[in-house]
Amino acid sequence: MDHPTYEIVGELSRFDERDSVFARERLVPGSAEERAYHAAHPELVKIDRRIAAFIEGVSQPGESAAQIDTALYSATFDPVAGLALPDVVDGEVASARVEADPAQMAKRIKALARRLGAYDVRIGPLNPAWVYSHRGTPPFFDGRRPNPPHFSGLPAGYRDLRWGDPIEVPHRYAISMAFPQDRDLLRTGGTPFSDFEIGRVYAFSALVATQLATYIRALGWPARAHHLRNYGVLVIPVAVDAGLGELGRCGYLIHRTLGANLRLACVTTDLPLALDPPVDLGIQDYCAKCLKCATTCPSGAIPEGDPVVVRGVRKWRIDPEKCLLYWNHLGSACSICQTICPWSNPLHRAVAPIAMHVPWARRFLVWLDDRVYGARFRAAEVPGWGRWAAEQRSVETPR
Ligand code: SF4
Numbered sequence: 001m002d003h004p005t006y007e008i009v010g011e012l013s014r015f016d017e018r019d020s021v022f023a024r025e026r027l028v029p030g031s032a033e034e035r036a037y038h039a040a041h042p043e044l045v046k047i048d049r050r051i052a053a054f055i056e057g058v059s060q061p062g063e064s065a066a067q068i069d070t071a072l073y074s075a076t077f078d079p080v081a082g083l084a085l086p087d088v089v090d091g092e093v094a095s096a097r098v099e100a101d102p103a104q105m106a107k108r109i110k111a112l113a114r115r116l117g118a119y120d121v122r123i124g125p126l127n128p129a130w131v132y133s134h135r136g137t138p139p140f141f142d143g144r145r146p147n148p149p150h151f152s153g154l155p156a157g158y159r160d161l162r163w164g165d166p167i168e169v170p171h172r173y174a175i176s177m178a179f180p181q182d183r184d185l186l187r188t189g190g191t192p193f194s195d196f197e198i199g200r201v202y203a204f205s206a207l208v209a210t211q212l213a214t215y216i217r218a219l220g221w222p223a224r225a226h227h228l229r230n231y232g233v234l235v236i237p238v239a240v241d242a243g244l245g246e247l248g249r250c251g252y253l254i255h256r257t258l259g260a261n262l263r264l265a266c267v268t269t270d271l272p273l274a275l276d277p278p279v280d281l282g283i284q285d286y287c288a289k290c291l292k293c294a295t296t297c298p299s300g301a302i303p304e305g306d307p308v309v310v311r312g313v314r315k316w317r318i319d320p321e322k323c324l325l326y327w328n329h330l331g332s333a334c335s336i337c338q339t340i341c342p343w344s345n346p347l348h349r350a351v352a353p354i355a356m357h358v359p360w361a362r363r364f365l366v367w368l369d370d371r372v373y374g375a376r377f378r379a380a381e382v383p384g385w386g387r388w389a390a391e392q393r394s395v396e397t398p399r
């Protein structure tokens with residue numbers, strides 16, 4: 001493919017990270033940032049209070065049953081915050097520069113990324129429209145606002161990195177990486193074990209991205225890692241441009257063999273690299289015929305209708321507030337759409353060539369997926385190693 005399968009129908013505009021639900025849920029009530037944001041967006045005050053209530057709740061010391069859950073979450077999500085510091089995602093570039101043939105260097109970078117732990121790696125151009133316009137999620141250290149729960153103080157050397165700072169990523173290329181999640185753990189949805197798996201994979205992907213960026217800077221070229229705790233770019237469209245997959249109805253990247261059951265990280269750089277083309281896996285037509293994530297989503301966040309125009313791109317638009325409120329209701333991430341997607345199921349790997357190349361067979365493949373895995377979401381059992389925590393919770397939680 002010489003162009004990605006999403007349709008550009010207007011002028012692309014950059015996304016302000018402050019508008020993401022994850023940034024809004026962290027606005028400290030009464031803080032200067034919260035007041036400024038809601039003065040500009042009074043229509044969001046009500047919904048943001050509901051969204052923020054969950055974060056405020058989990059920040060409080062809880063009973064031991066709740067502590068068993070939050071400890072599992074903290075184990076995977078909190079330490080990786082150290083990989084988010086500005087001079088860890090980015091930093092000093094070696095003064096001597098290695099020059100190499102872009103095709104050879106791309107091969108080397110992909111081999112290294114795989115060796116570090118990425119499942120799949122593709123390289124694309126960095127479209128400046130996919131760079132966030134302003135910072136909305138931690139880390140930022142302006143001396144007034146803390147970064148709960150990840151940083152409580154003001155690390156030396158990090159003064160004046162503020163909420164609302166403009167984000168600039170001047171690089172030309174983006175190395176996108178996919179990391180698989182354990183399908184059975186994710187299917188325990190509504191338990192701490194799906195959050196554990198999500199956090200585990202995010203942490204691993206953050207480590208790999210920072211290692212790869214450090215390697216490139218040591219070769220004498222600028223490079224910045226982008227991961228859960230410090231994004232400068234929208235990793236999904238960047239990955240689509242690199243041909244790692246296509247954007248699906250559920251809002252996730254759909255990968256040829258992993259489906260939607262993955263996490264992404266990337267490294268942007270100016271290191272000259274041969275680029276991979278975008279791909280057409282047939283996802284746009286498959287999603288038009290499938291609808292499984294939309295009909296299964298318990299919050300109604302995934303549209304059953306046609307794509308709409310969002311900031312210049314025609315795509316399916318999920319409702320992030322509905323989704324996050326459902327997570328808050330559950331007390332953990334839901335992940336149903338990631339695991340219910342036929343492309344995420346083991347059978348699909350065998351039939352992927354048909355799904356990609358035989359449009360008339362796609363409805364049959366959805367029907368087949370329903371027969372093998374069920375049309376509705378079925379939660380998986382908590383794994384053996386997690387039963388202690390589950391049993392402990394049932395003992396300590398009054399019913
Ligand atoms: S994570 Fe759950 S609530 Fe959110 S869009 Fe997916 S299925 Fe719906």
Ligand code: SF4
Pocket residue numbers: 248249250251254260286287288290291292293294340341342343
């Ligand atoms: S579940 Fe179906 S409609 Fe949803 S993303 Fe997957 S293939 Fe597309």
